[in-house]
Amino acid sequence: MDIASYEAYCFDLDGTVLIGDQLLAGVVETVAELRRRDRRVLFLTNSSVHTPRDCQRRLEHMGLACGEDEILTALYVSGSYFAREEPEARVYLVGEAVMRRQMEESGVAVTGDPEEATHVLVGMDRNFNYEKLVLGMRAARRGARLVAVNPDPVCPVPGGYIPDTWAIVKALETAAGTEAELVIGKPSPYYAQEALRMLAHPPEHCLMVGDRLETDILMGNRCGMQTALVLTGVSTRADIARQQILPGYVLDSLADLFNK
Amino acid sequence: MDIASYEAYCFDLDGTVLIGDQLLAGVVETVAELRRRDRRVLFLTNSSVHTPRDCQRRLEHMGLACGEDEILTALYVSGSYFAREEPEARVYLVGEAVMRRQMEESGVAVTGDPEEATHVLVGMDRNFNYEKLVLGMRAARRGARLVAVNPDPVCPVPGGYIPDTWAIVKALETAAGTEAELVIGKPSPYYAQEALRMLAHPPEHCLMVGDRLETDILMGNRCGMQTALVLTGVSTRADIARQQILPGYVLDSLADLFNK
Numbered sequence: 001m002d003i004a005s006y007e008a009y010c011f012d013l014d015g016t017v018l019i020g021d022q023l024l025a026g027v028v029e030t031v032a033e034l035r036r037r038d039r040r041v042l043f044l045t046n047s048s049v050h051t052p053r054d055c056q057r058r059l060e061h062m063g064l065a066c067g068e069d070e071i072l073t074a075l076y077v078s079g080s081y082f083a084r085e086e087p088e089a090r091v092y093l094v095g096e097a098v099m100r101r102q103m104e105e106s107g108v109a110v111t112g113d114p115e116e117a118t119h120v121l122v123g124m125d126r127n128f129n130y131e132k133l134v135l136g137m138r139a140a141r142r143g144a145r146l147v148a149v150n151p152d153p154v155c156p157v158p159g160g161y162i163p164d165t166w167a168i169v170k171a172l173e174t175a176a177g178t179e180a181e182l183v184i185g186k187p188s189p190y191y192a193q194e195a196l197r198m199l200a201h202p203p204e205h206c207l208m209v210g211d212r213l214e215t216d217i218l219m220g221n222r223c224g225m226q227t228a229l230v231l232t233g234v235s236t237r238a239d240i241a242r243q244q245i246l247p248g249y250v251l252d253s254l255a256d257l258f259n260k
Numbered sequence: 261m262d263i264a265s266y267e268a269y270c271f272d273l274d275g276t277v278l279i280g281d282q283l284l285a286g287v288v289e290t291v292a293e294l295r296r297r298d299r300r301v302l303f304l305t306n307s308s309v310h311t312p313r314d315c316q317r318r319l320e321h322m323g324l325a326c327g328e329d330e331i332l333t334a335l336y337v338s339g340s341y342f343a344r345e346e347p348e349a350r351v352y353l354v355g356e357a358v359m360r361r362q363m364e365e366s367g368v369a370v371t372g373d374p375e376e377a378t379h380v381l382v383g384m385d386r387n388f389n390y391e392k393l394v395l396g397m398r399a400a401r402r403g404a405r406l407v408a409v410n411p412d413p414v415c416p417v418p419g420g421y422i423p424d425t426w427a428i429v430k431a432l433e434t435a436a437g438t439e440a441e442l443v444i445g446k447p448s449p450y451y452a453q454e455a456l457r458m459l460a461h462p463p464e465h466c467l468m469v470g471d472r473l474e475t476d477i478l479m480g481n482r483c484g485m486q487t488a489l490v491l492t493g494v495s496t497r498a499d500i501a502r503q504q505i506l507p508g509y510v511l512d513s514l515a516d517l518f519n520k
Contacts, residue, residue, distance in 0.1 A: 129389040133423050137414075141421070153434045154397075161401070163393050163435035170430035174413045175423035 003228065003249050004258055008040035008201045010225070012186075012210035013055070015233020016254065017043065020158040023062045024232050026255020031064060033258055040199055041066070044208075046074045046185035046215065048123030048149035048165050049096050051105070069198070074150040074185030075099060077194045078121060079106025081147075081184055090116055092144060094136045094168065095123030099149075114139035122172060122180070123149040124164045133171055140176035150185025152215075156234065187219035196223065209254070211235060213245040221245065230254060263488065263509050264518055268300035268461045270485070272446075272470035273315070275493020276514065277303065280418040283322045284492050286515020291324060293518055300459055301326070304468075306334045306445035306475065308383030308409035308425050309356050311365070329458070334410040334445035335359060337454045338381060339366025341407075341444055350376055352404060354396045354428060355383030359409075374399035382432060382440070383409040384425045393431055400436035410445025412475075416494065447479035456483060469514070471495060473505040481505065490514060 011017050017027050034041050043066065045055065052071040059066055075098070082089050083106045090111040093099045099121065103110050111117050117139040125132065140146055148169045154161035169180050185191055199206050203224035210216020211233025220227035228249035229235060240246060251257065271277050277287050294301050303326065305315065312331040319326055335358070342349050343366045350371040353359045359381065363370050371377050377399040385392065400406055408429045414421035429440050445451055459466050463484035470476020471493025480487035488509035489495060500506060511517065 126390050128393070130386050130423070133388070133427065137421075137423055137427075153437060161397075161435075163390070163397055163431070167393065167397075167431045167435040170434045171423070171427045174430045175421075175427040177413060 001226070003207065006039070006207040006226065007205040008042065008199045008207070009034055010042045010044050010195060010199070010206060010208045010220075011254070012212070012216045012233075013043055013045040013047075014156055015211035016209060016216070016230050017064070018059075018062060019156070019232075021062060023064055024253060026253055026257075028064055030254045030257050031066075040201060041070055042195060042199055043071045044186065044191075044195060044210075044216075045072070046150035046152050048073075048075045048078075048185075049098055049126075050075060051098065051102050052076050054098070072191075072195055072198060074191065075102050075123065076106070077191050078123075078147070078149050078184045079103050079108055080194060081190060082106065082108040082119070082121075086119065089118045091119045091121050092117035092136065092139045093121050093123075094128075094132055094172065095121070095125045095149070096127065099123050114144070115142060117142075117144040119147050120144045120172070121147050121149065122165060122169050124155060125168060126162070128168055133175060136172045137175035140172060140178055145182070146172060146176070146178060146180040148180045148183045148185075151183045151188075152185070186215040187222065189223065192219050192223035209251075209257075213239055213243050213247070217247045218245050228257075261486070263467065266299070266467040266486065267465040268302065268459045268467070269294055270302045270304050270455060270459070270466060270468045270480075271514070272472070272476045272493075273303055273305040273307075274416055275471035276469060276476070276490050277324070278319075278322060279416070279492075281322060283324055284513060286513055286517075288324060290514045290517050291326075300461060301330055302455060302459055303331045304446065304451075304455060304470075304476075305332070306410035306412050308333075308335045308338075308445075309358055309386075310335060311358065311362050312336050314358070332451075332455055332458060334451065335362050335383065336366070337451050338383075338407070338409050338444045339363050339368055340454060341450055342366065342368040342379070342381075346379065349378045351379045351381050352377035352396065352399045353381050353383075354388070354392055354432065355381070355385045355409070356387065359383050374404070375402060377402075377404040379407050380404045380432070381407050381409065382425060382429050384412075384415060384423070385428060386422070388428055393435060396432045397435035400432060400438055405442070406432060406436070406438060406440040408440045408443045408445075411443045411448075412445070446475040447482065449483065452479050452483035469511075469517075473499055473503050473507070477507045478505050488517075
């Protein structure tokens with residue numbers, strides 16, 4: 001099938017659409033062409049520190065206009081998970097202040113008391129410290145279930161990486177003597193379901209475009225989307241054989257979507 | 261062999277000799293009886309936040325007099341490891357201030373620059389935070405080798421637990437995409453060697469007494485000491501079958517050493 005002829009296109013953000021505060025080459029033109037052809041566009045990120053509105057503003061600021069309903073963040077999906085699947089939950093948060101904002105917007109009951117929490121939701125936290133580790137551990141040791149916003153060990157930033165959610169999850173798991181029961185972000189089926197719901201097209205008519213085999217491409221493959229790896233981020237052509245995760249297409253950059 | 265007839269006796273501290281700031285029942289009398297019989301006594305702890313001198317003062321304050329040469333801490337063994345085995349190391353520390361003091365006393369070169377570190381030594385750190393995670397990760401990603409002072413996920417305190425070294429190690433491993441290459445504390449062979457050096461008796465003449473099967477008893481069994489589990493701390497009689505780590509003796513408390 002011609003890569004330009006799907007009904008809907010999902011784009012990962014970091015490494016696919018942007019790096020740091022810069023859009024990658026060809027992104028604006030590619031998205032404009034998709035809109036001209038009336039295709040559904042959805043931007044997907046595993047971020048645990050951004051709401052869809054945060055991402056919309058960030059993209060707009062870089063020169064890419066889009067709607068809030070064209071963006072899915074793992075933090076948003078976490079809120080929607082609890083609201084839909086665990087309406088009785090009282091969630092203790094280990095993460096940045098924005099997590100509380102998203103949970104409130106999603107109608108999730110948040111508790112500041114580890115003793116009464118039913119779940120501990122863990123995200124990346126650039127203000128993480130020992131006291132937060134103690135309190136999260138205490139909640140988990142009292143039976144609260146550990147949920148990770150995403151499974152990313154690090155987050156790429158210009159010049160390298162910073163520790164992401166999974167590093168904090170591992171500290172908590174170790175102290176609590178337990179394991180995270182659920183991971184929300186890509187490549188989880190829960191994230192895929194939420195994306196497909198928003199796309200409103202059958203998966204086989206959707207193309208998932210991303211730079212990471214083990215999150216973007218794996219999730220797309222698992223949920224029946226077609227997939228395209230772009231080489232502007234983490235994974236390389238050599239990784240495809242090594243990791244045995246096969247994308248349907250390989251693109252040097254998003255600019256190649258209509259020039260292939 | 262009669263449990264009272266060994267040449268040398270090693271005692272774990274937390275859960276065996278003391279809990280919190282209190283000596284356990286029978287400890288003072290048992291140690292006094294061993295001294296009267298001229299037996300070598302050694303106190304062993306996996307603490308990464310105490311030097312032998314710290315422990316000596318702590319024990320004295322609780323009413324148990326002993327010498328600095330009768331105490332081995334995992335922090336001390338870490339210093340002695342680097343001084344002996346890695347004399348060229350420049351060690352970046354993730355831990356509390358006392359770690360730097362111990363390394364300096366042991367003659368180990370410490371660096372505050374993650375870019376020039378050859379090793380990252382990780383201990384329990386009640387002031388751990390995201391910035392320390394970032395800097396430790398950076399050192400490890402540049403090739404510095406991760407070394408853990410001890411493998412303890414938590415440290416027992418009155419009323420529960422607080423996160424110990426291994427929780428911090430797991431966060432660093434995850435962010436750095438690597439694994440700790442060496443663990444110094446019990447049950448490591450390095451710790452056992454250091455204990456046997458200090459005991460100055462062949463292992464078969466030494467009795468290792470502790471409350472944890474997977475650290476105290478495992479280490480004793482592996483290095484050829486005889487072992488005794490006391491039931492005043494973490495492990496129970498039921499754990500013996502479950503964990504398949506067999507102590508030579510089981511004591512309700514240290515008071516039973518001469519009353520068995």
